[in-house]
Amino acid sequence: MSVITFYEKTGCAGNALQKALLIASGHDVKARDLRDTHWSSMALLDFLAGVPVARWFNRRAPAVVSGEIVPEELDEPTALALMRDNPLLIRRPLLKVGDESRVGFDAAAINAWIGLREVPGKDLEACQRTAAPALGPVFYVQTAGGGAYPCQFAAVTSDADRCKSG
Incomplete structure (x- = not known):
C-alpha cells in the first residue's frame, strides 16, 4: 500500500476519520499539522494546481464563515498570500503520495488513486463536529x-x- 503524507489540523474530527479510513485500507499515514509547516506558494501549488482557486479554501475557516474572505473573489496570488499567512484557510487534508499531491478528501477519487478498503457513502470532507460523537x-x-x-x-x-x- 501507499505511504501518505497527510497534512491536517491536529484534533480535527474530520481529519481523524479520514486518517482512520486510510489506515484501515492498509496505508501508512504520516500525519503533519499544516499549521507547523512553513508554506511557500510553490509548495501550496504542488497540492492546488489545476483546482479552481475558490476550492482551495477551508469553508469552515472563521474568516471565510464571517465573510471577511470570499474565495470566489480572489485571484491566485492573493489566495496564496492569505494561505501562507493563515494555514487554517487551506482546505484539508493535503495528501502526498510519491510525486503526486492532492487537496481535499473525495473518497471515490482517493479510491481510484490509491485504493480504499471501503468507500463511505457520506461526505468525509464536511465538518464532523456534530457527526463524530454519534459514531x-x-x-x-x-x-x-x-x-x-x-x-x-x-x-x-x-x-x-x-x-x-x-
Whole structure:
C-alpha cells in the first residue's frame, strides 16, 4: 500500500476519520499539522494546481464563515498570500503520495488513486463536529507487522467482525 503524507489540523474530527479510513485500507499515514509547516506558494501549488482557486479554501475557516474572505473573489496570488499567512484557510487534508499531491478528501477519487478498503457513502470532507460523537470511540488495534487499524464500537452496533479481520 501507499505511504501518505497527510497534512491536517491536529484534533480535527474530520481529519481523524479520514486518517482512520486510510489506515484501515492498509496505508501508512504520516500525519503533519499544516499549521507547523512553513508554506511557500510553490509548495501550496504542488497540492492546488489545476483546482479552481475558490476550492482551495477551508469553508469552515472563521474568516471565510464571517465573510471577511470570499474565495470566489480572489485571484491566485492573493489566495496564496492569505494561505501562507493563515494555514487554517487551506482546505484539508493535503495528501502526498510519491510525486503526486492532492487537496481535499473525495473518497471515490482517493479510491481510484490509491485504493480504499471501503468507500463511505457520506461526505468525509464536511465538518464532523456534530457527526463524530454519534459514531462512538475509535480504538486502534496493532497488527502483527507493527501497523495499526482503527476499530469503532458504537453503543448499539459494533464493527468487531471487521476489526478481527484486520
